[in-house]
Amino acid sequence: MLEIHDLRVRVGDVEVLKGLDLVVRRGEVHAIMGPNGAGKSTLAKVLAGADGYEVTGGTATWDGEDLLGLEPEERAAKGVFLGFQYPVEIPGVSNAYFLRTALNAIRKARGEEELGAPAFLKLLKEAMAFLEMDDSFRNRFVNVGFSGGEKKRNEILQLLVLRPALALLDETDSGLDVDALRVVSRGVNSLRGGEHAVVLVTHYQRLLDHIVPDRVHVLAGGRIVRSGDKDLALQVEAHGYADVGASA
Amino acid sequence: MSDQAIDEHLRKAYEHGWVTDIESDTFPPGLNEEVIAALSARKGEPRWLLEWRLKAYRHWLTMTEPSWQKPHHEPIDYQSISYFSAPKSKDDAPKSLDEVDPKLLETYEKLGIPLAERAALAGVAVDAVFDSVSVATTFREELGRAGVIFMSFSEAVKHHPELVKRYLGSVVPIYDNYYAALNSAVFSDGSFVFVPKGVRCPMELSTYFRINEMNTGQFERTLIVVEDGAYVSYLEGCTAPQRDRNQLHAAVVELVAEGNGEIKYSTVQNWFPGDEEGRGGIYNFVTKRGICKGRGSRISWTQVETGSAITWKYPSVILKGDDTVGEFYSVAVTANRQQADTGTKMLHVGKNTRSVIVSKGISAGRADQSYRGLVRVNKGADNARNFTQCDSLLLGDRCGAHTFPYIEVKNPTATVEHEATTSKVSDEQVFYLRQRGLSEEDAVNLVVNGFCKDVFKQLPMEFAVEAQKLLAVSLEGSVG
Numbered sequence: 001m002l003e004i005h006d007l008r009v010r011v012g013d014v015e016v017l018k019g020l021d022l023v024v025r026r027g028e029v030h031a032i033m034g035p036n037g038a039g040k041s042t043l044a045k046v047l048a049g050a051d052g053y054e055v056t057g058g059t060a061t062w063d064g065e066d067l068l069g070l071e072p073e074e075r076a077a078k079g080v081f082l083g084f085q086y087p088v089e090i091p092g093v094s095n096a097y098f099l100r101t102a103l104n105a106i107r108k109a110r111g112e113e114e115l116g117a118p119a120f121l122k123l124l125k126e127a128m129a130f131l132e133m134d135d136s137f138r139n140r141f142v143n144v145g146f147s148g149g150e151k152k153r154n155e156i157l158q159l160l161v162l163r164p165a166l167a168l169l170d171e172t173d174s175g176l177d178v179d180a181l182r183v184v185s186r187g188v189n190s191l192r193g194g195e196h197a198v199v200l201v202t203h204y205q206r207l208l209d210h211i212v213p214d215r216v217h218v219l220a221g222g223r224i225v226r227s228g229d230k231d232l233a234l235q236v237e238a239h240g241y242a243d244v245g246a247s248a
Numbered sequence: 249m250s251d252q253a254i255d256e257h258l259r260k261a262y263e264h265g266w267v268t269d270i271e272s273d274t275f276p277p278g279l280n281e282e283v284i285a286a287l288s289a290r291k292g293e294p295r296w297l298l299e300w301r302l303k304a305y306r307h308w309l310t311m312t313e314p315s316w317q318k319p320h321h322e323p324i325d326y327q328s329i330s331y332f333s334a335p336k337s338k339d340d341a342p343k344s345l346d347e348v349d350p351k352l353l354e355t356y357e358k359l360g361i362p363l364a365e366r367a368a369l370a371g372v373a374v375d376a377v378f379d380s381v382s383v384a385t386t387f388r389e390e391l392g393r394a395g396v397i398f399m400s401f402s403e404a405v406k407h408h409p410e411l412v413k414r415y416l417g418s419v420v421p422i423y424d425n426y427y428a429a430l431n432s433a434v435f436s437d438g439s440f441v442f443v444p445k446g447v448r449c450p451m452e453l454s455t456y457f458r459i460n461e462m463n464t465g466q467f468e469r470t471l472i473v474v475e476d477g478a479y480v481s482y483l484e485g486c487t488a489p490q491r492d493r494n495q496l497h498a499a500v501v502e503l504v505a506e507g508n509g510e511i512k513y514s515t516v517q518n519w520f521p522g523d524e525e526g527r528g529g530i531y532n533f534v535t536k537r538g539i540c541k542g543r544g545s546r547i548s549w550t551q552v553e554t555g556s557a558i559t560w561k562y563p564s565v566i567l568k569g570d571d572t573v574g575e576f577y578s579v580a581v582t583a584n585r586q587q588a589d590t591g592t593k594m595l596h597v598g599k600n601t602r603s604v605i606v607s608k609g610i611s612a613g614r615a616d617q618s619y620r621g622l623v624r625v626n627k628g629a630d631n632a633r634n635f636t637q638c639d640s641l642l643l644g645d646r647c648g649a650h651t652f653p654y655i656e657v658k659n660p661t662a663t664v665e666h667e668a669t670t671s672k673v674s675d676e677q678v679f680y681l682r683q684r685g686l687s688e689e690d691a692v693n694l695v696v697n698g699f700c701k702d703v704f705k706q707l708p709m710e711f712a713v714e715a716q717k718l719l720a721v722s723l724e725g726s727v728g
Contacts, residue, residue, distance in 0.1 A: 092698025102684035
């Protein structure tokens, strides 16, 4: 369970999160919506441990353990996964090699046995087939020369291979065409209902047609200003943020 | 990446820093004609070779040390160097690994390259050079059956004087440069390879060089000849123990490829780079040159350079025959106060000659690195083609990378391309990889290995693995 209490975060001189509270249980999918600059991406990055964000107050825990004091890779080992809004290119490193290195780094940190090449390849091939990805993506360099949509699909591939306990997906839907959106949603939905918690950060309701959230939160001015069920997203879509109590 | 974290790594002691205690028979320091005569006599050399040495020595006396290079060093006192050192076991050389001094084998163990295991499992023939004199040779018989000659230079002088006489100095003449002249005068030992017409050498040939005597300059001499249609892949790797004095290493490597012959020469170099202030490291001033003599021959240099206080070398290819190919693939890593001025020369003489240069430089700490390359297309070299790719990767913001490409084209049909890039390991890349579970160091290593991929894929498999390991050790903690 992810528990965030009164979280305050500064970026430079600006306080971006001003006392944010959020609880996401395993098995749930929560959507976080809000106007530009509300602090949605900041929340995702702070939870993953990115540099440049200063936590000035509050707590964030996963299954009761503090997250904010951990290095990014320690959080990854605990099962925190950030689907990047802008995935990074790693020239000269194949997608398959990268993913196997990542998976085994996490397994090792947990005291689990590393996965051998044949077992990994089987896992990777299944995930790629599920996401309708061409075999060539295995040997292409990580995100190098990928289109915007391919990069996002590649993030979901990583999600499926690593199967994190807590998935934070930062605007995974932006830049996707209808087919890609369908495939990406299928990937995320495959984590549903079990041990996984999912937090979707999004601008648009359309993603939520494919991944129906258990809870929807509106983040504005550095706080959650309103929470509700999936209908809240529709309300936002119809009337804008001002109408649900959030000013941009 | 913070400078503090970079400093922290750079303070780490050299991993391979130790000295093996083998009693040795060493000349007192000093250089004159008597020393050269004694050296030659000690090795039982023929008269012509002594005269060749003396000719080189007399020429060397007329030369001055070059000063055009970027790296700087304290003046070298050539009279303080000892010009001969041999392990005691030399006179009754071992017939098998069982007879090899266990301490020597232990040394290889520490390097993570156990001789016995490598020889037996990897099928690699090893001519181990341990301070100037070869003490272990394996697989001689199998190579002999194929007609391949692979032995120490001294043995070759004894058993194949006609071949040595024909090719020695034919690619790097004694008057070539200051250090090559010095090497010609005082070279101690090295490797000799001869692959006769039409023979494909049945295994990778490998030599591990070690500098293991205090204050003993090493002057290796290597000569590799492949006849028409013959092929050999030669692997050279080295590390050295820690010490408190700068050591000069001025080797000469000559390669000769006759018609359709091919030589692949791979180097992984990890000599002591000096402490964090650059004290005590090896000066690596090496002349490496190959000639593609006959039509359709091919020479390829691949090097991974992580050690030495100063690396100063330009493995080169003279493309004399028509339709010949020269290649140079290089990864050079400099950290702390290391300096490297390295690159290649491709000299196009014959028609339809091609050359490829891929140079990857990685700098960390306060290190300084230069790529210096010459591509020359002579008047008669119709349709010559060159492609050069020079990439630099910087870790931290106190290191330097420079590129000095020299291009001289005297034939209008030539095509010469040069591409250069400079990049940094970005914070975004490191965070992305750490978010996926990699430690910070592993994240940087992954990015660096990706950067070097084009070069590593040229190395034989087990060497590529070793190179990656070495790179990781060299850059350990270079990030923060």
